[in-house]
Amino acid sequence: xxxxxxxxxxxxxxxxxxxxxxxxxxxxxxxxxxxxxxxxxxxxxxxxxxxxxxxxxxxxxxxxxxxxxxxxxxxxxxxxxxxxxxxxxxxxxxxxxxxxxxxxxxxxxxxxxxxxxx
Amino acid sequence: xxxxxxxxxxxxxxxxxxxxxxxxxxxxxxxxxxxxxxxxxxxxxxxxxxxxxxxxxxxxxxxxxxxxxxxxxxxxxxxxxxxxxxxxxxxxxxxxxxxxxxxxxxxxxx
Numbered sequence: 001x002x003x004x005x006x007x008x009x010x011x012x013x014x015x016x017x018x019x020x021x022x023x024x025x026x027x028x029x030x031x032x033x034x035x036x037x038x039x040x041x042x043x044x045x046x047x048x049x050x051x052x053x054x055x056x057x058x059x060x061x062x063x064x065x066x067x068x069x070x071x072x073x074x075x076x077x078x079x080x081x082x083x084x085x086x087x088x089x090x091x092x093x094x095x096x097x098x099x100x101x102x103x104x105x106x107x108x109x110x111x112x113x114x115x116x117x118x
Numbered sequence: 119x120x121x122x123x124x125x126x127x128x129x130x131x132x133x134x135x136x137x138x139x140x141x142x143x144x145x146x147x148x149x150x151x152x153x154x155x156x157x158x159x160x161x162x163x164x165x166x167x168x169x170x171x172x173x174x175x176x177x178x179x180x181x182x183x184x185x186x187x188x189x190x191x192x193x194x195x196x197x198x199x200x201x202x203x204x205x206x207x208x209x210x211x212x213x214x215x216x217x218x219x220x221x222x223x224x225x226x227x228x
Contacts, residue, residue, distance in 0.1 A: 060215025
């Protein structure tokens with residue numbers, strides 16, 4: 001059964017770069033022609049799509065975040081990564097990784113809370 | 119800017135039927151937007167309920183159904199149960215690899 005798991009620092013200082021990793025288990029990140037997406041959820045608020053990457057490396061970003069986001073894939077580690085630069089308190093959120101297949105986000109990771117604070 | 123609209127709050131009586139909708143601030147939702155629906159309880163990751171408008175995800179009870187209702191995507195819960203009390207999110211595919219989530223609906227069963 002395919003599973004995804006987010007990992008990374010839980011605290012990031014303002015103006016620095018947030019870096020998270022999504023590790024895929026139970027399957028290969030490069031097989032099946034899937035997309036791998038990042039979604040976030042600020043405390044008490046709704047879900048926001050950040051961006052997605054195809055297994056070949058093609059990327060797609062939320063226009064509102066595009067200037068600060070980089071998503072990459074490392075097939076040798078079966079991981080994809082998210083970098084968000086110049087963070088502020090508004091970037092405090094639970095960050096989720098999810099596979100996109102058959103026009104749905106599934107499965108989801110459990111999410112990781114990232115707090116932006118000095 | 120594209121905004122996906124959902125009812126912020128809805129309530130349903132146990133055993134009752136409720137329809138949640140997912141619309142656009144400009145235009146109509148069709149199957150070409152590949153609407154999908156997710157259920158989220160506090161502290162948990164979202165769970166896929168419905169995808170490609172009306173396909174139930176594995177293990178989802180058949181009291182959950184999806185459709186296009188007028189100019190919106192719709193999620194209908196028939197015979198609501200107490201544990202259906204959750205937040206529900208829709209997401210639409212805008213093309214060119216872009217997805218937009220709705221603001222979510224908080225459903226109360228009372």
